[in-house]
Amino acid sequence: MTALILTLKPPVTTKIDCRLLTPQHLAQKTLAEIKAMRLSQHLIVADVFDVTGENVNQIIFKQATHSLDYVGYQMKSGQITVEGDAGDFIGAAMQGGVLICKGSVGERAGDSMRRGMLLIEGDAGEYCASSMKAGTLGVLGNTGARLGFGMKRGTLLLAQTPTLQATWLDCGWHTLPFLNILYQSFKTLDTRFATLTQMRVQRWMGDVSGLGKAEILVLA
């Protein structure tokens, strides 16, 4: 089965709430039913996306821009790939599966995320991983202010050194064996994360204004 492809129709002038475009919401739906799904009061899927393919466990957003909010919201399984950029709240409240964004994302990526893997190849906006409960969030580009605000548990894997914050505590440099297992899982995915081999990381723990059991791992 070919992946379900949602190609954004230019030009887009408004924000588009994509929270219903996840594997669990699209399961058992025909292509016609998916096209007719209502995204907001005045918008159905077919208004903004060309829809092709059939495998709802493999969803690809093409020609994506920052206008797409809530991509992968509460997704539980399967894989979503964003070819391009995404807006705010990508992977928010995510509960499983793999979500890859090949471009940059807006604010609050992975907000309240509980499980799964969110991989952002570009930059992430402010409040990335805010209130994250668990799971793995990777960012190859730069991250905005207030990174990991209120983050409770989970792993934030960064390729670039973030701005220092008072509520994150430096635990030093380490070679962590589990990273090899994580990297091997990346190798099964079509993402630049598959090229990571660096086992040595600087570990920060926080956000100590709250539970403080989360970690930021910064690649050397």
Place this chain on the structure above:
Amino acid sequence: MNINGVHIDDTFAEAFNMRGTRVIITALNLKWAYNAANAMTGFATSVIGCGVEAGIERELTPDETPDGRPGVAVLMFAMGSKVLMQQLETRMGQCILTCPTAAAFSGIASDDQISLGKHLRYFGDGNQVSKLIPDANGVNQRYWRIPVMDGEFLTQETTGMVRAIGGGNFLVLGQSQPQVLAACEAAIEAMKKIPNVIMPFPGGVVRSGSKVGSKYPKLFASTNDAFCPTLKGVVNTELDMDIESVMEIVIDGLTFEDIALSMKVGIEAACHLGASAGIKRISAGNYGGKLGQHHFKLQPILQGNLAGATSA
């Protein structure tokens, strides 16, 4: 039946149903993987006194292990699932958690999962970290990262438990102790190349074969006097006068065919030395066929009939 002048008895080894598991132990290098695995499989020769029978199955190259480090595969067998679970947890805690750089992973797939690091994680005192990471098939596997003094102890949460067989065996009878030991060493070297089996006794060889019962009421097993060469004149012996030493190789394995194959290559290696090297007979230990669920008949096995060598 005769191989290279060595007589093969028309008898069988009697073996039992067991529960088994495989754990993959990795470390910074092979030396420390062996240190961990040797500790974990220490004092695990017989379920009678040790709870489990365990051994190192084989070495693993870095591309065969989950974390890309050198490692070894350990097989562990017990008479029941409860004992196996208890022993695995204890040995994980005392032998793998404690060993510098060591990590532990599931080595066998099964619907029955038993704890590897599931409870050991509490050693982290709240600082343990759970990671759910998809494997090559996209199936999520849970790992625990436990902070320890050398860095992090990494362990998978569970490993599989499968039905297995323990107690396959054969006896090597020869003219002298050194000659029988040499034959057993040759057999063990050959048997180590067979997957899915272990020979749990020291060096793979046991010299104190036992019979059921004893003249002492509190003992349920005692020396196998019929095969003790120094008692030839006073007991109902199984030995001719030219047999001066008998040693046994015990095999535990995941399937009947695995054990049968290891017995075949082991006996053939022992017989390769031949009668000229003092090896006279190959026999096997059994309890009259009444106790064990599996009978490994020596002659059919040596004729290549691995699957059909049972009468149980």
